[in-house]
Amino acid sequence: MGSTDKKRRANPLLVESGIVVAIALVLILILPWLLTDFRLSLLGRFLALSIAALGIDLIWGYTGLLSLGHGVFFALGGYLLAMYLKLQIPPDASSQLPEFMNLYGVTELPTFWQPFHNFGFTILAIVLIPTIIGGLLGYLVFRNRIRGVYFSILTQAATVVFFNFFNGQQKLFNGTNGLTDFKTILGADIGTYQFTFYILTIITLVLAYALCRWLTSGRFGNLLVAIRDDENRLRFSGYNPTGFKVVVFAVSAALAGIGGAFYTIQTGRVSPQLMDIGFSIEMVIWVAAGGRATLVGAILGTLLVNFAKSILSEQFPEVWLFFQGALFLLVVTVLPDGIVGLKKIFKKQQPVNTYPNIDLEPEVQSEREHLSN
Numbered sequence: 332m333g334s335t336d337k338k339r340r341a342n343p344l345l346v347e348s349g350i351v352v353a354i355a356l357v358l359i360l361i362l363p364w365l366l367t368d369f370r371l372s373l374l375g376r377f378l379a380l381s382i383a384a385l386g387i388d389l390i391w392g393y394t395g396l397l398s399l400g401h402g403v404f405f406a407l408g409g410y411l412l413a414m415y416l417k418l419q420i421p422p423d424a425s426s427q428l429p430e431f432m433n434l435y436g437v438t439e440l441p442t443f444w445q446p447f448h449n450f451g452f453t454i455l456a457i458v459l460i461p462t463i464i465g466g467l468l469g470y471l472v473f474r475n476r477i478r479g480v481y482f483s484i485l486t487q488a489a490t491v492v493f494f495n496f497f498n499g500q501q502k503l504f505n506g507t508n509g510l511t512d513f514k515t516i517l518g519a520d521i522g523t524y525q526f527t528f529y530i531l532t533i534i535t536l537v538l539a540y541a542l543c544r545w546l547t548s549g550r551f552g553n554l555l556v557a558i559r560d561d562e563n564r565l566r567f568s569g570y571n572p573t574g575f576k577v578v579v580f581a582v583s584a585a586l587a588g589i590g591g592a593f594y595t596i597q598t599g600r601v602s603p604q605l606m607d608i609g610f611s612i613e614m615v616i617w618v619a620a621g622g623r624a625t626l627v628g629a630i631l632g633t634l635l636v637n638f639a640k641s642i643l644s645e646q647f648p649e650v651w652l653f654f655q656g657a658l659f660l661l662v663v664t665v666l667p668d669g670i671v672g673l674k675k676i677f678k679k680q681q682p683v684n685t686y687p688n689i690d691l692e693p694e695v696q697s698e699r700e701h702l703s704n
Contacts, residue, residue, distance in 0.1 A: 347544075351537060358533050363526070372597065375529040377637045379593035382532075382539050384617050384629040386586030389543050391615065392624035393552065394579050395559030396478065399611050400486030401587045403493045404461040406605035408588030409595035410497070411460060413510035414444060415453040416521070416596070430512075431505040441503060450517060457592045458585055465584025469577040476573075478562070487608055494606040509602025516596075525597070532593045536630070539586055543626050546582065555579060556624075620662045622669025631670055 358378075363371055383405050390396050417429040418440075426433050428440055446452045472485055498507050513521050546552060557565040558572045565572055595601040604610065621632020639658060643651035666672055 351540060355533055355537050359530055363529075371529065372525070373638070373641060374634075375525075375532055375597045376594055377634050378529075378532045378536055379590050379597060380614075380617070380637060381630040381633040382536050382590035382593065383587040384590075384614060384621075384633040385536075385539050385543050385626060386583035386590075387614050387618045388623065388626055388629035389546065389586070390580055390583040392618060392626075392629070393547050393555045393559060394576060395562075396576065396580070397483045397615065398486045398580075398583070399483050399608065399615065400488075400490040401583070401614055402606050402608075402611035403490050404465060404584040404587035405591035405594070405610075405614075406493070406497070406601060406603070407461050407464070408457050408591030409601035409605060410504065410510065411447070411456045411588070412453060412592040412595055413513070413601045414447040415450060416513040416516060417510055418444070418448050419513075419515040419518075429510075431508070431510075432502065435502045437502050457588055461588030462581045462585040466577055466581035469580035470573075473573045473576045473580075487611075490606055490608050490611055494603050494608075497606060498603040504603075507603060509600055509604075511600035511602075513596070513599055521596075528593065528597055532597070535589060535593065539589070540626060540630070542582070543586075546579070547624075547626070551575070616659060618669075620659070620669055622671030625669070625671045628669050628671040635670065 358374075362374065366374065383401065386404075387398065387401055390398055420427055420429075428437060432440075447456075468489060472482060477485065497504050500506060504510065515521055516524060547555065554565070554570065554572075554575055557570075558575060562572050591601070591605065617633040617636050618629045619632070620636050621630065622628025636658075640651075640655060643654045647654060662669065
């Protein structure tokens with residue numbers, strides 16, 4: 332019986348893995364031939380956004396913590412990569428400083444910029460810095476048992492702080508203009524690597540999906556759902572939810588930072604606007620539209636909402652925001668479980684054994700015979 336149960340649990344996982352790999356191959360091998368360069372570029376950006384959306388679904392969908400500040404981690408990942416790209420200056424250039432620093436009279440590269448000459452350090456920073464900041468912020472919040480709307484307000488407050496800091500640092504980060512005009516990476520023209528970035532984004536998205544699926548499965552996943560559904564009961568059962576929430580929040584921040592880095596290199600710029608509260612709320616809308624606590628819904632919602640936003644803004648530039656609002660209202664009122672929840676509408680209901688059939692149960696018949704004797 333044990334081996335049979337293991338096979339039953341393994342089969343859905345194998346099927347899901349096969350589907351994920353098949354979709355990734357379609358994205359890499361087929362869609363580049365079907366889409367224009369512009370649409371393919373948009374797809375690459377939206378897939379980068381999907382990595383961050385997985386982090387939102389992990390912290391909100393499964394753990395029940397509504398973060399309205401993940402734009403901070405997303406933008407941090409973008410800024411960290413942009414700092415490396417801005418330091419790729421030809422040796423024969425008139426100045427070895429990024430051009431915006433020359434405009435503001437900076438004569439020496441700031442100390443914290445120095446390590447970003449190294450590509451390996453930059454990659455580690457993109458993963459570790461959002462993780463560390465997310466972990467520290469999460470620990471300070473969760474150890475005081477702050478949750479619900481108060482947690483959401485605190486994440487919004489953190490967004491305001493980071494936005495104002497980056498927006499006001501003209502000499503360090505070019506202020507409201509952000510970092511842009513990237514020319515080279517690893518000594519080559521950055522334009523020649525765009526398709527490579529697209530493929531790397533897909534591979535990273537698959538790995539992020541696998542990580543989230545692993546975290547949400549088994550005992551750890553059950554504990555996350557228990558935190559979401561009844562944290563007090565979990566605490567009375569002898570578990571300390573603080574550690575689990577800190578870990579999942581740090582992982583979610585890391586995914587947002589990685590997504591921000593891929594988004595920045597494919598769009599060619601990063602600015603404090605990514606830290607704006609509105610952008611963080613938009614991330615939550617993607618997950619809600621796709622379907623909370625499904626993972627695949629986070630990806631699907633991100634792609635559909637952003638492509639709809641792009642197409643509507645092209646076709647109806649003056650009224651597209653009304654279409655977008657109507658779309659969100661439709662999802663919230665008609666599809667509270669998101670797009671993935673559509674399957675529940677068309678799923679055939681299985682018959683349920685009700686009370687009139689209870690007298691046919693073997694246990695009941697045996698007890699009746701025992702009483703009659």
